[in-house]
Amino acid sequence: MDTAIIIVAAGRGTRAGGEPKQWRMLAGQSVLARTVAAFRGAGRIIVVLHPDEIVRGIAEFAGQVTLVAGGETRAQSVRNALESIDQNEISFVLIHDGARPMVSPAVIGRVRDALKKSTAAAPALAVTDALWTGVGAKVTGLQRRDGLYRAQTPQGFHFPAILAAHRAHPGGAADDVEVALAAGLDVAIVEGEEENIKLTWPGDFARAERMLGTGMDIRTGNGYDVHAFTDGDHVMLCGIRVPHSRGLLGHSDADVGMHALTDAIYGALAEGDIGRHFPPSDPQWKGAASQIFLAHAAGLAREKDYRISNADVTLVCERPKIGPHAIEMANELARITGVEPDRISVKATTSERLGFTGREEGIAALATVTLVKP
Numbered sequence: 001m002d003t004a005i006i007i008v009a010a011g012r013g014t015r016a017g018g019e020p021k022q023w024r025m026l027a028g029q030s031v032l033a034r035t036v037a038a039f040r041g042a043g044r045i046i047v048v049l050h051p052d053e054i055v056r057g058i059a060e061f062a063g064q065v066t067l068v069a070g071g072e073t074r075a076q077s078v079r080n081a082l083e084s085i086d087q088n089e090i091s092f093v094l095i096h097d098g099a100r101p102m103v104s105p106a107v108i109g110r111v112r113d114a115l116k117k118s119t120a121a122a123p124a125l126a127v128t129d130a131l132w133t134g135v136g137a138k139v140t141g142l143q144r145r146d147g148l149y150r151a152q153t154p155q156g157f158h159f160p161a162i163l164a165a166h167r168a169h170p171g172g173a174a175d176d177v178e179v180a181l182a183a184g185l186d187v188a189i190v191e192g193e194e195e196n197i198k199l200t201w202p203g204d205f206a207r208a209e210r211m212l213g214t215g216m217d218i219r220t221g222n223g224y225d226v227h228a229f230t231d232g233d234h235v236m237l238c239g240i241r242v243p244h245s246r247g248l249l250g251h252s253d254a255d256v257g258m259h260a261l262t263d264a265i266y267g268a269l270a271e272g273d274i275g276r277h278f279p280p281s282d283p284q285w286k287g288a289a290s291q292i293f294l295a296h297a298a299g300l301a302r303e304k305d306y307r308i309s310n311a312d313v314t315l316v317c318e319r320p321k322i323g324p325h326a327i328e329m330a331n332e333l334a335r336i337t338g339v340e341p342d343r344i345s346v347k348a349t350t351s352e353r354l355g356f357t358g359r360e361e362g363i364a365a366l367a368t369v370t371l372v373k374p
Helices: 031-038 051-061 074-083 105-114 159-168 176-182 202-211 256-268 291-303 323-337
Strands: 003-009 044-049 066-069 092-097 120-126 131-135 138-143 149-151 155-158 187-191 217-230 234-237 240-243 307-316 344-349 362-373
Touching: 003 031, 003 074, 031 044, 031 051, 044 051, 044 074, 051 066, 066 074, 074 159, 074 176, 092 105, 092 159, 105 120, 105 155, 105 187, 120 176, 155 159, 155 176, 159 176, 176 187, 217 256, 234 256, 240 323, 256 291, 256 307, 256 323, 256 362, 291 307, 291 323, 307 323, 323 344
Parallel strands: 003 044, 003 092, 044 066, 120 187, 307 344
Antiparallel strands: 092 155, 120 149, 120 155, 131 138, 217 362, 234 240, 307 362
16 A cells, blocks of 8 residues: 555643643653554554644654654645645545554554455544543433444545645544545545554553553562471471471571562562571570461562562472472462462472582572562
8 A cells, every 4th residue: 555644742731731742751752753664564654743842843853754743634734744745645644643552563554454344444443431421520321332432543644635634624533534535535434543542641651651661660589498307207398398308497487488489479579588587596586387478478469469479489408399289389379469370370490419408418599589569
């Protein structure tokens, strides 16, 4: 297709607060830069700017797009862009709101494909919520939602048809579909996407940042622990009593795996280690079950609005064999931390008879955890 993309960004857009919304930063880029990037490779890009912002546009997009000065209304801005196009070079045009930076290649592709069979096409979402009429803060009635759609962009057209429609239109249209309908053009509806939001209010920017993943706080912590063997007939590993010819030496129950995971959570939270919260000098923790420590760390994460995305624990020893108990261990760690079992992994390895674990002098454990705050 010989296609031109008109990105309309000539408005003041101050309802979002601060400078015009197309120039506001969104995850490190201006909204308009993200919108332009979404159409790169789809055709010739024409950006319509307020006349006072042409210089700014040149500084940001020099050599990448064609800049056109907008008019007093959106319809006039679009017409200015349409009139700048050589009719001998362009057959199709997509007209898009500069404040819709989240448009996907799939939506763009559906509009382009629809133009193979229709003179005009636009993405939309069927209205699924109940609709009310109201005055002030009171509901005054209901509005049927059958056949109602929420319009989106890009709206695509055969170029000669939409140019003629704009030339004939008196102005004041909400969008280019309205102009097309006034000219008697049939407009095909293609599937839009919820993510293709138009940034209008401050909350829209927060939503867009969440969609881009920039609103998340993701933290990773590591834990490492070692306990020596001593006399005994079992070891506690990741909350499971495992029969063995020896026990593990420690102030608490010496659960090396649980200690490593607990420290990983504390580390991700920048809250030190087990010793800070449960000092070994305090006799009340002598022989304590390590699930107390892990439950505290997981609870602290929840208090700070983090959730455990996943955790991985590796036990290093020659014996006992961990494999037969690994799933049970993972389930117990999941129970204590309050997460789904498929978010916890427990596995084991040996040190190939090297070092203190190879000599069966003790067991080591390593743990990694990822915490996410939406």
